[in-house]
Amino acid sequence: MTDTATSSGRLVSVTLDEASIAKISREVDHERQVAIFDLLEQNSFAPVGADGGEFSLRLSMVSNRLVLQIFRADGVPVTTHILSLTPFRRIIRDYYLVCDSYYEAIKVSTPNQIEAIDMGRRGLHDEGAEILRDKLAGKIAIDKLTARRLFTLIAGLHWKG
Template structure:
């Protein structure tokens, strides 16, 4: 991996106060999602002639998710705004199947749990691909990073 590639990553993710705070359980899930994202990611704004690593500040403006990207030293790089509308159905379905999964853990057979989990992973992949598509031409991320970002998008919608 070249030095440029090693710097094409996030070193910090911050949630703006516009996201709002929630229950301790939801805050914990948000912290875990951010930790997982920072721990392993590939992230580079398209067309950035400077160098990472990058910081990401997420905020909500109306029904849009704002990606404010800066360098590690705080220098602004770019801001991208994505509509959350394409994610509404996927996030809603994902939460429904997650509830089914957690209910199944308590009372279903291993094969039933596995079937529900496969559906849950499939929806997560669909949401990740949607995010990858929406970021195309704006921010270069790999599929695993898109998965971690989609997890964070889901947790932002979770009010507890």
């Protein structure tokens, strides 16, 4: 998989199952909204076996598993993938610990301290995105930016507060 968009497929809609969303902080909700906006602005998303085009994605949690339901833009079902969250547990926990530190640091820390925490946050974010790309290999081709934004949404679904 490449780090840039090269597929002929793209997401035009992303929805999160309302029943899967835990009560989250204002900051986490903002990150989720920005991730969806950015994801729809620029992404590379090609389900294996589908001949490119525009897709809609619905993310949900069922029995502690991530469910990715993929549809054509016109609503025709394409496929559903169910992923175990076990490979993501540590990275999501660490990611939110660092995010909490970051949000607190913004209030009282120096710019250098905030930047150091943010670098750690970005590193964990990249690690989560790579895990996602690995788990989707052979199922959905996505680029690095798409994986990062999807990881943000997955972390938001998984977050229990």
